[in-house]
Amino acid sequence: METNEKILEVENLHVSFHTYAGEVKAVRGVDFELKRGETLAFVGESGCGKSVTAKSIMRLLKPPVAEIKPESRIICNGRDVMKMTGKELYAFRGDEISMIFQDPMTSLNPTMKVGKQIMESLMLHRNMNKKEAREEAVRMLKMVNIPGAEKRVDNYPHEMSGGMRQRVMIAMALACNPKILIADEPTTALDVTIQAQIMDLMRELKEKMNTAIILVTHDLGVVANFADRIQVMYAGQILERGTAKEIFYESRHPYTWALLSSVPKKGNESKEELYALKGTPPDLILPLNECPFASRCEYCMGICKEQNPMETSITDTHKVSCWLMHPKAPKVKSFYDREGR
Amino acid sequence: MEEKMGKAPNSEYILEAVDLCKYFKAGRKQYVKAVDHVNIRMRHGETLGLVGESGCGKTTTGRTMIRLYEPTSGKILFEGQDISKLKGKELLHFKKNVQIIFQDPYASLDPRMTIGEIISEGMDVHMKLSEEEKEKRVNDLLRKVGLNTEYANRFAHELSGGQRQRIGIARALAVEPKFIVCDEPISALDVSIQAQVVNLLMKLQREMGLTYLFISHDLSMIQHISDRVGVMYLGSIVELAPEKTIYSASKHPYTQALISAIPVADPEADTEKDRIKLEGEVPSPLNPPSGCKFRTRCRYATERCAAEAPVLREVEPDHFVACHLCE
Amino acid sequence: MTAENKRNEAMMPDIPDEKFTIIGIDENAGEVLARKRISYWQDAWRRFRENKIALVAAVILIVMIFFIIFGPMISGYEFEEIDNTAINQGPSAKHWFGTDNLGRDLFARVWQAGRVSLIIGLVGAFVASIVGSIYGGIAAYFGGVVDDIMMRIVEILLSVPYLLIVILISVITDSKSLGTMLVALTLTGWCGIARIVRGQMLQLKSQEFVLAANALGVSPIRIILKHMIPNTMSLIIVAITFDIPGYIFSEAFLSYVGLGIQAPQTSWGALCAAAQQNFMFYPYQLLFPGIMIALTMLSFTLLGDGLRDALDPKQRK
Numbered sequence: 008m009e010t011n012e013k014i015l016e017v018e019n020l021h022v023s024f025h026t027y028a029g030e031v032k033a034v035r036g037v038d039f040e041l042k043r044g045e046t047l048a049f050v051g052e053s054g055c056g057k058s059v060t061a062k063s064i065m066r067l068l069k070p071p072v073a074e075i076k077p078e079s080r081i082i083c084n085g086r087d088v089m090k091m092t093g094k095e096l097y098a099f100r101g102d103e104i105s106m107i108f109q110d111p112m113t114s115l116n117p118t119m120k121v122g123k124q125i126m127e128s129l130m131l132h133r134n135m136n137k138k139e140a141r142e143e144a145v146r147m148l149k150m151v152n153i154p155g156a157e158k159r160v161d162n163y164p165h166e167m168s169g170g171m172r173q174r175v176m177i178a179m180a181l182a183c184n185p186k187i188l189i190a191d192e193p194t195t196a197l198d199v200t201i202q203a204q205i206m207d208l209m210r211e212l213k214e215k216m217n218t219a220i221i222l223v224t225h226d227l228g229v230v231a232n233f234a235d236r237i238q239v240m241y242a243g244q245i246l247e248r249g250t251a252k253e254i255f256y257e258s259r260h261p262y263t264w265a266l267l268s269s270v271p272k273k274g275n276e277s278k279e280e281l282y283a284l285k286g287t288p289p290d291l292i293l294p295l296n297e298c299p300f301a302s303r304c305e306y307c308m309g310i311c312k313e314q315n316p317m318e319t320s321i322t323d324t325h326k327v328s329c330w331l332m333h334p335k336a337p338k339v340k341s342f343y344d345r346e347g348r
Numbered sequence: 349m350e351e352k353m354g355k356a357p358n359s360e361y362i363l364e365a366v367d368l369c370k371y372f373k374a375g376r377k378q379y380v381k382a383v384d385h386v387n388i389r390m391r392h393g394e395t396l397g398l399v400g401e402s403g404c405g406k407t408t409t410g411r412t413m414i415r416l417y418e419p420t421s422g423k424i425l426f427e428g429q430d431i432s433k434l435k436g437k438e439l440l441h442f443k444k445n446v447q448i449i450f451q452d453p454y455a456s457l458d459p460r461m462t463i464g465e466i467i468s469e470g471m472d473v474h475m476k477l478s479e480e481e482k483e484k485r486v487n488d489l490l491r492k493v494g495l496n497t498e499y500a501n502r503f504a505h506e507l508s509g510g511q512r513q514r515i516g517i518a519r520a521l522a523v524e525p526k527f528i529v530c531d532e533p534i535s536a537l538d539v540s541i542q543a544q545v546v547n548l549l550m551k552l553q554r555e556m557g558l559t560y561l562f563i564s565h566d567l568s569m570i571q572h573i574s575d576r577v578g579v580m581y582l583g584s585i586v587e588l589a590p591e592k593t594i595y596s597a598s599k600h601p602y603t604q605a606l607i608s609a610i611p612v613a614d615p616e617a618d619t620e621k622d623r624i625k626l627e628g629e630v631p632s633p634l635n636p637p638s639g640c641k642f643r644t645r646c647r648y649a650t651e652r653c654a655a656e657a658p659v660l661r662e663v664e665p666d667h668f669v670a671c672h673l674c675e
Numbered sequence: 676m677t678a679e680n681k682r683n684e685a686m687m688p689d690i691p692d693e694k695f696t697i698i699g700i701d702e703n704a705g706e707v708l709a710r711k712r713i714s715y716w717q718d719a720w721r722r723f724r725e726n727k728i729a730l731v732a733a734v735i736l737i738v739m740i741f742f743i744i745f746g747p748m749i750s751g752y753e754f755e756e757i758d759n760t761a762i763n764q765g766p767s768a769k770h771w772f773g774t775d776n777l778g779r780d781l782f783a784r785v786w787q788a789g790r791v792s793l794i795i796g797l798v799g800a801f802v803a804s805i806v807g808s809i810y811g812g813i814a815a816y817f818g819g820v821v822d823d824i825m826m827r828i829v830e831i832l833l834s835v836p837y838l839l840i841v842i843l844i845s846v847i848t849d850s851k852s853l854g855t856m857l858v859a860l861t862l863t864g865w866c867g868i869a870r871i872v873r874g875q876m877l878q879l880k881s882q883e884f885v886l887a888a889n890a891l892g893v894s895p896i897r898i899i900l901k902h903m904i905p906n907t908m909s910l911i912i913v914a915i916t917f918d919i920p921g922y923i924f925s926e927a928f929l930s931y932v933g934l935g936i937q938a939p940q941t942s943w944g945a946l947c948a949a950a951q952q953n954f955m956f957y958p959y960q961l962l963f964p965g966i967m968i969a970l971t972m973l974s975f976t977l978l979g980d981g982l983r984d985a986l987d988p989k990q991r992k
Contacts, residue, residue: 411886414890416886416889416890439892440892443890443891443892444892446890447890447891448886448887448890450883450886450887451883452883455882455883455884456883456884456887457884458884458901458902458905458906459715459906460715460902460905460906461901469888469891469893469901470891470892470893472893473891473892473893473894474891474892503714503715505715516887519887519891523891
């Protein structure tokens with residue numbers, strides 16, 4: 008079932024926001040690719056550019072405040088997304104790629120029945136008539152495990168709970184059978200038990216529909232047994248990327264270690280201090296020719312403050328941007344592993 | 349925990365909620381029972397974690413316990429003395445002893461005030477200090493929460509979320525309280541910043557012998573910081589036990605489901621297998637189910653659960669459960 | 676692949692060994708502020724300056740106020756000075772805006788009229804906002820039944836047409852002076868602001884920083900003075916700016932229909948009314964006061980727009 012067909016390639020993505028204080032360079036040269044049916048996770052803290060990267064793929068950022076720099080390349084299914092016109096973009100979103108957001112309430116139209124909202128895109132993108140679309144909408148709602156779907160299609164968003172709304176969002180996003188689904192913090196606003204339900208649902212749908220998923224999240228716990236590959240982002244750059252196992256068991260970047268060890272581990276009874284990064288991420292207005300993490304890194308070296316490190320390949324899938332990978336650098340051991348898992 | 353000694357206490361408990369209720373009016377003759385006959389006893393110097401899903405009343409419980417909301421009924425005892433009816437000077441004295449840290453680091457600081465003014469607000473009420481003394485104390489507090497003293501004459505919007513939360517902590521500490529309600533203080537922060545704030549709170553507790561009521565929906569953080577944990581569901585406490593018991597030997601089906609829903613940061617952990625899945629969602633607090641409020645989502649529910657509400661009882665020493673199954 | 680190659684090339688330059696000793700974190704560098712300190716009002720001023728349209732409106736208003744204060748003196752004529760030798764003259768070097776049917780200098784009259792209009796606008800809006808703020812503040816602070824009753828009163832007042840009140844008052848007091856008109860206009864004018872203030876204060880009341888002050892035991896009066904009012908200020912300022920053109924227009928309208936200012940005093944509305952009879956022959960007599968009314972109203976509205984954008988904390992970055 009798994010093919011190695013690349014359906015999305017992003018190269019040298021640069022995104023800037025023009026604010027009064029100057030140009031905020033939110034994404035600084037990100038490249039990655041996505042294969043059919045694969046799940047890729049962007050992990051990082053707020054302001055690291057993970058969400059901006061995801062939105063750029065769909066060209067959802069509003070100019071003139073946001074600007075995708077011309078040197079960026081986004082190729083989806085052999086088509087250049089950067090060159091798409093308004094009409095093409097409209098068909099592209101929905102047909103090929105769709106997105107779910109953190110807060111389903113703001114992305115659903117409050118004055119429209121949920122069924123109608125699903126039907127609209129079905130009628131538009133898949134040329135269905137009203138009756139077919141309605142049947143399909145009910146089928147979609149059933150697929151995302153909404154009980155009493157026949158009745159629920161006629162509900163307004165406010166008549167539903169948060170978890171239910173997120174299910175509707177997922178149904179809407181999948182209605183046109185997109186090849187890629189971008190999920191931007193889909194469970195952040197939900198309670199743990201509902202969060203688990205939604206993640207189960209996404210896992211189930213992933214297998215059923217063979218959709219490639221880009222999951223944007225700050226929560227490593229959510230990603231662990233969901234994503235095939237993980238990219239750790241910081242200050243608009245990818246610091247480390249690899250398969251889930253490589254990131255969780257063999258991570259090489261001090262920032263990844265810090266992320267992993269700043270969350271208390273389940274079943275770990277020690278009351279000792281959590282590992283806490285000092286300081287705050289750099290202001291993205293600054294040019295940053297050094298390693299963006301240098302000022303907060305325990306293992307910061309002289310070179311780190313002078314030059315941004317290049318990406319080093321550890322394996323085919325595992326790549327790290329850190330001067331510690333340089334042959335001359337001292338060998339340091341991950342402080343994450345020592346606590347055991 | 350020798351270092352967690354407070355002043356000679358008048359009572360074994362620093363703060364007790366006895367049959368505490370807080371109902372909010374929602375339309376005609378309809379009430380939301382946000383806090384419904386809650387009993388909590390806080391020991392000196394401990395951290396009690398309060399968990400539950402949104403709308404379970406954990407925040408209202410915290411706010412009512414320090415009289416930020418007027419309780420509908422029930423008693424609140426501070427060091428053995430009933431404070432639920434206090435007024436004027438005595439109430440002011442109580443407020444000096446209990447403080448609160450809020451969730452939203454953006455909404456909890458007045459945008460028109462400098463950091464110095466925000467921190468010294470409580471001092472103006474409770475302490476007669478000269479301008480120099482006040483300035484010195486503000487600087488001390490800023491240093492204590494790990495911030496540069498230069499921040500004193502800056503405005504809140506110039507700070508990051510984590511820094512703002514530190515200001516919130518400094519404001520609470522300014523009046524030298526004994527008891528602090530931490531109302532989801534880390535939910536709005538990034539993971540690495542969460543760790544900073546939690547470490548700071550734990551350090552302050554060690555140094556100053558504070559007692560915390562730590563409210564959160566993040567079960568792993570609660571486990572890390574708490575000595576005891578209370579689990580709330582629709583306005584009632586369903587289980588209350590020492591942290592270790594809650595996480596390894598909980599008795600209430602809801603607690604068990606909550607614990608097993610915690611995402612594990614380990615790709616090989618098979619969460620699917622031994623997870624207790626909860627169906628459906630929390631019922632509307634406007635008309636909660638009869639009897640045990642959890643029965644609609646509980647897989648062990650019997651007829652008795654619909655007919656009769658279970659009460660919180662001590663099933664083992666220091667382990668309280670409200671469930672018919674545990675009798 | 677090309678990117679990969681480029682990278683490997685960049686790795687090539689030989690980096691001295693000493694660059695690879697771990698220096699760790701510079702504790703002092705951590706919390707330095709990159710951006711300079713700005714207060715709320717400085718920030719608002721910065722944003723306001725960026726709004727060119729609002730800035731132009733503000734300049735126009737300043738110029739107009741200058742002339743309203745000094746204009747009558749510049750002209751060299753008294754506004755009520757009748758000159759039978761110079762009736763209905765068009766604009767000239769002698770009379771910049773021409774003269775009216777009694778030979779009065781229109782330049783002097785337009786600015787004199789501006790005084791009345793502007794006083795009505797400013798005083799009306801200020802009185803209304805003070806009354807409205809206090810009323811709305813009380814309603815919001817006490818809440819419950821008090822709030823309910825107070826807001827019902829506002830609704831009743833708002834449903835009474837102000838024209839009726841003006842007529843009633845001028846009949847009862849038997850005068851049509853500036854004072855009567857002010858009273859008549861502000862009698863219901865404060866209701867809008869009362870509603871705005873109440874809404875904002877109710878919202879502030881449940882804000883966490885107000886709860887924090889409550890938890891600290893700060894007294895209600897101090898909470899109102901130190902938290903509620905400063906945080907409502909920007910809203911009130913914007914409301915005042917938007918209210919001023921309303922008052923100016925109401926005055927103009929009342930004077931135009933003859934319920935307002937009486938001769939020899941004058942206002943823009945009264946000037947328009949007088950000019951209207953001879954409009955076919957001497958259009959400039961209507962043109963100048965008309966432009967003044969339009970320009971002031973437009974400028975205040977644009978200024979209000981600019982202020983709202985500048986003062987709205989939600990737009991802060």
